[in-house]
Amino acid sequence: MQGQDSVLDHLNIVLKNELTCINQSFLHARMLDNWGIGRFGKKAYKRSIRAMKDADEVMERILFLEGLPGMQELGKLWIGENVKEILDCEMKLELHSLKDLNAAVVECETQRDFVSRDELTEIIENHEEYVDWIEAQLYQVEKMGIENYTQLMAGEGED
Amino acid sequence: MYVCVCRGISDNHVKEAVNDGAQTPKCVFRSCGKKPKCGKCISHLSDHIEAHAGARISPMGVAAE
Numbered sequence: 001m002q003g004q005d006s007v008l009d010h011l012n013i014v015l016k017n018e019l020t021c022i023n024q025s026f027l028h029a030r031m032l033d034n035w036g037i038g039r040f041g042k043k044a045y046k047r048s049i050r051a052m053k054d055a056d057e058v059m060e061r062i063l064f065l066e067g068l069p070g071m072q073e074l075g076k077l078w079i080g081e082n083v084k085e086i087l088d089c090e091m092k093l094e095l096h097s098l099k100d101l102n103a104a105v106v107e108c109e110t111q112r113d114f115v116s117r118d119e120l121t122e123i124i125e126n127h128e129e130y131v132d133w134i135e136a137q138l139y140q141v142e143k144m145g146i147e148n149y150t151q152l153m154a155g156e157g158e159d
Numbered sequence: 160m161y162v163c164v165c166r167g168i169s170d171n172h173v174k175e176a177v178n179d180g181a182q183t184p185k186c187v188f189r190s191c192g193k194k195p196k197c198g199k200c201i202s203h204l205s206d207h208i209e210a211h212a213g214a215r216i217s218p219m220g221v222a223a224e
Contacts, residue, residue, distance in 0.1 A: 076199050076200070076203065077161075077164045078160065079160060079161040079164055080160050080161075081161065081169055085160045088160075089160055
């Protein structure tokens with residue numbers, strides 16, 4: 001089924017952000033594991049896998065609408081050098097992705113592509129959930145200090 | 160945080176390079192003994208250089224002149 005060009009453009013922007021998120025979160029996950037901060041590492045790992053599943057959904061939708069998923073382009077990776085910076089960098093990318101996702105939903109509404117809109121809304125839920133988690137972590141860092149927070153996140157991550 | 164992921168250049172490296180006189184992204188790479196790769200970081204490098212150069216100059220009141 002032929003999709004609107006403007007919708008396909010927005011879907012490709014969302015796909016680019018998801019691909020960026022896969023790589024950024026995965027690198028953060030492995031860096032955190034390497035530092036022995038496994039609980040945070042596990043969360044970043046799960047975020048990366050979630051982003052891959054979201055990217056898969058977007059790709060399938062683009063192909064269904066007879067477009068070509070742009071797998072070549074990747075956004076700027078925001079990589080932190082310590083736990084606090086990693087939280088900040090993850091937040092930065094999430095907020096950037098959410099902005100593009102919201103714009104994509106508006107375009108889908110305008111073009112009356114309600115199925116794409118519903119898929120994007122689900123992806124927004126995943127992003128908002130992670131943003132909420134990061135906000136909670138930043139609150140904890142502020143209240144207990146980065147040393148205590150790092151100790152809290154140390155060890156093996158939960159499955 | 161890392162400004163250039165390809166070459167592992169952090170914002171601290173940029174600060175050091177600016178303190179050593181670097182004014183452009185190219186100078187920062189040279190100062191770190193590395194060459195640019197994908198080029199995605201250039202605009203961010205410029206922002207970091209500008210921010211740090213501004214912070215370094217302002218307290219001495221040189222920027223206003």
